[in-house]
Every structure is written in structure tokens, then in C-alpha cells.
Amino acid sequence: xxxxxxxxxxxxxxxxxxxxxxxxxxQSVSSGYLAWYQQKPGQAPRLLIYGASSRATxxxxxxxxxxxxxxxxxxxxxxxxxxxxxxxxxxxxxxxFTFGPGxxxxxx
Amino acid sequence: xxxxxxxGPGLVKPSETLSLTCTVSGGSISSSGYYxxxxxxxxxxxxxxxxxxxxxxxxxxxxxxxSRVTISVDTSKNQFSLKLRSVTAADTAVYYCARTSSWAxxxxxxxxxxxxxxxxSS
Numbered sequence: 636x637x638x639x640x641x642x643x644x645x646x647x648x649x650x651x652x653x654x655x656x657x658x659x660x661x662q663s664v665s666s667g668y669l670a671w672y673q674q675k676p677g678q679a680p681r682l683l684i685y686g687a688s689s690r691a692t693x694x695x696x697x698x699x700x701x702x703x704x705x706x707x708x709x710x711x712x713x714x715x716x717x718x719x720x721x722x723x724x725x726x727x728x729x730x731x732f733t734f735g736p737g738x739x740x741x742x743x
Numbered sequence: 744x745x746x747x748x749x750x751g752p753g754l755v756k757p758s759e760t761l762s763l764t765c766t767v768s769g770g771s772i773s774s775s776g777y778y779x780x781x782x783x784x785x786x787x788x789x790x791x792x793x794x795x796x797x798x799x800x801x802x803x804x805x806x807x808x809x810s811r812v813t814i815s816v817d818t819s820k821n822q823f824s825l826k827l828r829s830v831t832a833a834d835t836a837v838y839y840c841a842r843t844s845s846w847a848x849x850x851x852x853x854x855x856x857x858x859x860x861x862x863x864s865s
Contacts, residue, residue: 636806681855682852682854685849685851725851725852731805732792735789
């Protein structure tokens with residue numbers, strides 16, 4: 636099973652700032668098969684990024700993903716008020732599919 | 744627009760079986776190219792994939808839960824279901840259903856249902 640580690644656990648930033656979230660895998664993720672999700676309190680996760688760097692339908696271009704192998708990054712170029720949430724990475728290159736523990740982005 | 748909705752009891756007694764149904768609307772569960780999955784999230788914690796099913800009935804499960812889980816599909820009702828046997832307090836979670844792809848390398852989850860909280864308690 637591939638274990639995903641996310642850092643930092645919490646990121647405290649102000650609107651307009653840049654957010655950089657890390658997801659590290661215990662072994663190489665096949666062909667960059669990694670997704671990112673955003674979850675707000677009381678809501679289901681929403682797909683942001685798949686294939687490590689492809690934005691899902693309707694996702695603003697301030698969200699971008701990068702990385703390969705074992706190290707992946709989600710970047711939010713300029714935080715909007717609605718971006719404060721918890722972000723999860725998920726690998727789907729190997730079964731069982733696994734999720735990281737999440738990074739909370741909160742308002743500084 | 745495809746929508747998924749979970750339903751089922753919100754309270755289950757320890758050692759009993761948790762049963763949930765996901766109803767798909769705005770599209771057919773029999774569409775080729777898609778699997779349908781269950782994911783859960785204990786309160787305040789992260790996400791755990793439970794298993795997926797194809798409309799033909801083909802399934803694959805997380806080994807950590809495989810011995811207690813059965814996922815089934817009813818194409819006539821456009822629904823798929825989850826049964827988790829011998830539950831304990833550790834199975835208390837929000838349970839989500841979601842769509843994923845049948846193609847290797849495309850197994851992200853999108854869209855998701857709103858989730859339903861199941862509490863295991865006597």
C-alpha cells in the first residue's frame with residue numbers, strides 16, 4: 636500500500652497570498668496518477684487536479700499541480716476567501732487507492 | 744448533471760451490519776467506462792477508500808476491509824449498495840459514494856455524493 640504524507644498539516648495565510656502544499660508518497664506513484672481534492676466543512680470533497688497537473692472541469696486556473704515520482708505539489712497562486720479549506724491528495728496508480736491526511740489552509 | 748445520493752440508517756449497533764445505498768441520477772449506472780465507489784471519513788479524520796463496483800457486478804475492495812465488505816449493484820434502480828458486517832465504533836464515519844473510471848490510470852473520484860453519517864453505538 637502506498638502511504639501518502641502531506642505537509643504542512645496547517646498552513647496559515649492571508650487572502651492574496653500564495654499557498655504551496657506538498658504530498659509525498661512512500662513509493663513512486665505510477666505515471667503521476669495523483670489527484671487533489673478540496674473539502675470544506677460539512678461538504679464532500681471536490682476534485683481539483685488529476686494526473687498530477689490537469690485541472691478538473693470548472694476549476695480556476697489559480698490552482699495548479701505539479702510533480703512526479705514520489706513528490707507532488709498543489710499551488711494556489713493567490714488565495715481567494717473561498718479557498719480556505721482542507722486539501723487531500725490521492726494516489727490511484729496502485730490499489731488500494733489511498734489518500735493523504737490532508738492540509739488545512741486557514742486564514743491568518 | 745450527474746448526482747449521487749447516499750441513504751440508509753444513521754445509527755447501527757455494534758456487531759451488526761451497516762447497509763447503505765447510493766442512488767445515481769442524471770445518468771445511467773450502466774454506462775460503460777465507469778466504476779462506482781464507496782469512501783468513508785471518520786469524524787475529524789481523513790479519507791479511506793472502501794471499494795468499487797462496475798455495473799456488471801465486478802468489484803474490487805480495500806484489503807483492509809475486504810473480509811467485512813460487500814458492494815452490489817441494482818441497474819434497474821440505478822443504485823449500488825454497501826454492506827459492512829460486524830461493525831464497531833471504529834466504523835463510525837461519513838460514508839460517501841462517488842464515480843470513478845474503469846480505465847486504469849483514471850481512477851480519481853468525481854463527482855461525490857453529499858455523504859451520510861453513520862454512527863455505531865448501542
